[in-house]
């Protein structure tokens with residue numbers, strides 16, 4: 001396909017470094033409303049009159065505002081005014097409505113690196129605080145309500161989700177939204193959070209492909225094909241591949257314990273739970289459960305579907321660091 005060029009031979013494609021400067025100046029959202037679903041718009045001069053991509057003459061506009069401008073229903077002066085004092089500056093955030101087209105009405109799912117969750121209410125709980133959760137619909141047929149918080153490794157919040165509204169901090173070094181994906185960077189090379197919309201089995205699934213987060217000393221590390229949580233006391237849960245479904249509790253960790261789908265269905269191909277000691281990492285073998293069943297063998301070596309409340313009637317999978 002031929003690239004569209006203007007009469008000066010300037011390509012529509014804005015160089016990445018110019019885009020980043022525009023995002024930074026506009027504080028990562030539509031200058032009128034703060035939405036992260038925006039387009040880059042040449043307003044001074046207009047693209048047809050531009051001889052180069054001047055970062056100061058490009059702004060961020062959401063589809064609604066962009067369309068109105070294209071139709072001549074908003075003046076260039078108004079755009080310039082918004083560009084001078086972007087919405088995010090006075091509101092201290094950018095946002096996106098996740099469920100504006102009723103995507104979360106049934107079986108909400110999330111993929112965290114290598115671990116899939118479907119129909120799980122409290123996806124991850126740390127020290128009693130749900131970090132990612134899908135609350136049930138408030139009314140019959142209504143959407144499940146996603147709530148989540150994401151920190152960087154310094155423990156500062158970089159983004160959160162409140163009742164299906166994604167909210168990003170403008171203090172981030174960069175927030176990039178392209179197509180179905182979103183990425184927050186701590187600096188040029190250091191990705192703090194990357195996530196994308198996935199269409200799995202005809203249902204919306206939110207996929208977190210990268211996360212390096214510290215929540216009160218708990219470190220969550222997610223990357224494609226990997227998932228790890230370490231407690232401040234050195235208990236480490238590492239999952240190579242698993243699916244957790246139909247559970248009230250997905251993964252629940254405190255300083256010295258770890259529960260996985262105690263009331264739901266877990267199918268795992270491989271995962272390990274370690275504790276650190278002075279000689280490095282060793283596999284914990286003090287798993288407590290209520291039936292004479294060699295849970296560890298199944299987890300460690302085989303591909304098995306395990307329904308947890310069958311194996312562990314009361315306490316689910318609970319691993320104590322101390323050995324009792």
Ligand SMILES: [Zn+2]
Nearest residue numbers: 030032033062
């Ligand atoms: Zn807007």
